[in-house]
Each structure stands twice: as C-alpha cells, then as structure tokens.
Amino acid sequence: MLKVNNLNVYYGDVQVLFDINLEIHEGEFISIVGANAAGKSTLLRSISGLLKKTLGSIVFKGRELVGKPPYGIVESGIVHIPEGRRVFPLLTVRENLEVGAYIRKSDIDLHQSLKELYELFPELYDHREQLAGSLSGGEQQMLAIARGLMARPTLLTVDEPSLGLAPMLVQKTFQLLEQINKDNVTILLSEQNVFNALNMSHRAYVIENGRIVLSGAGKDLIRDEHLKKAYLGI
Numbered sequence: 001m002l003k004v005n006n007l008n009v010y011y012g013d014v015q016v017l018f019d020i021n022l023e024i025h026e027g028e029f030i031s032i033v034g035a036n037a038a039g040k041s042t043l044l045r046s047i048s049g050l051l052k053k054t055l056g057s058i059v060f061k062g063r064e065l066v067g068k069p070p071y072g073i074v075e076s077g078i079v080h081i082p083e084g085r086r087v088f089p090l091l092t093v094r095e096n097l098e099v100g101a102y103i104r105k106s107d108i109d110l111h112q113s114l115k116e117l118y119e120l121f122p123e124l125y126d127h128r129e130q131l132a133g134s135l136s137g138g139e140q141q142m143l144a145i146a147r148g149l150m151a152r153p154t155l156l157t158v159d160e161p162s163l164g165l166a167p168m169l170v171q172k173t174f175q176l177l178e179q180i181n182k183d184n185v186t187i188l189l190s191e192q193n194v195f196n197a198l199n200m201s202h203r204a205y206v207i208e209n210g211r212i213v214l215s216g217a218g219k220d221l222i223r224d225e226h227l228k229k230a231y232l233g234i
Helices: 040-047 070-076 093-100 107-120 122-126 137-149 167-182 194-200 225-231
Strands: 002-011 014-024 029-033 054-060 078-081 155-159 186-191 203-208 211-217
Touching (some): 002 040, 014 040, 014 211, 040 054, 040 155, 070 078, 093 107, 093 137, 107 137, 137 155, 137 167, 167 186, 167 194, 186 194
Parallel strands (some): 029 186, 078 155
Antiparallel strands (some): 203 211
C-alpha cells in the first residue's frame, strides 16, 4: 500500500531523517517507535505532505506523493491525526467531525458517517453540541481520531496519541485503534509508549537519530536485547 524509499528530510539546512526505507501492506497495523525527537513525527508529517524539503520517494497505491499538496494526499486516502490532538476549540464536537468530512460530497453519506462514528465513540455523541475546547484530553483525542475517520481513509497515520493521557485512557485509546484496524483501516502509528505499540503491531520500525535501526514483527522486537535496555528499562 505504501512504500518509502531512501527518504531524507530537512528542516532548513538541518537534516533530520536519513535514508528511511519502509513499507506498509493493506490491513496492517505498523508502529514507528523511538525516543522523543528521534524523527517519528517528522516521518509522519513527510508522508502527509506537511514537510516540503524532502528527497527520496513516497509511493502510495502506485502513485508518488512527494510534491503533492496535503489536501491531495488526503483525497488519495491518507489521513493524519496530529500530535497534540489539534481540535478546533471553538467549534462543537459535531462541527469538528463535519470539518473532517470536507472532501465528501454527499450529505446523506455525511449523516451515515456521523451515525457510525457516534456508535464507535458514544462519548462524542453525548457531547456532540459541546465546544471541543471544553472536552477533557482523552475526549479530545477521541475527537481527533473520529474527525480523521470522517474522511474514510484507507491509511490512518496517528502521531503520539497517548501523549499527556492518564494510563487508563492510554489503554482505551490503543484498544480503539485496534478496533479501527480490524474494521479494515490500515494504521501507521508513531508512539513513545514502546511496549504497548509493539504489543499491538503486526510489524514495527525503531527509529534513532533519524535513522531506522531495527524492524520486524512487533512481538519479536519486544524481546530484542537492545530495545529492552534502551526503551523498556529491562
């Protein structure tokens, strides 16, 4: 579904990603794990077209993405859930969800999508006319994910969804992402919570200082000695 070849990314004159290679197959749950500032978010932002100074190739369903505008990448089927949630605080929950469906043409389709998402996120239905900025952190994270799903993506990229959440809400968020994946949405997750991310992933990539240093099945990587020492404190 997605293939990244020899991707190099720069912030100004500073290179932050070096010769990144990865691939994602349809239906997979893939995680990018690593320490803070390792390059995880930069990789997701590059795939979504938010960073322009890139060299290399990002091919999605046979089409090159490098150089395409972010809205064109959304239209192709990739939706990015940003770090920090980034909901529209002065819009209601319902209005935030409707914004997520801006590429959709049919009002009937929109209402059906709202119905489906309220079934998946019953808390959002209860708060549908409440301003998004007044929601709790966990509720805002649910809204950010639901808003992305309104575009009916085939690939959902999710950046640090556990950041700032209480442990119970972290587990709930991961369980929700697993359910979304089972509903035939391919997921690329960037996450500092290494154990949970690897445990739920079909495959994973470990990124350090802008370079991929390990890859493999998620549950196999949990047993890797370097990874256990560096990230799991074992």
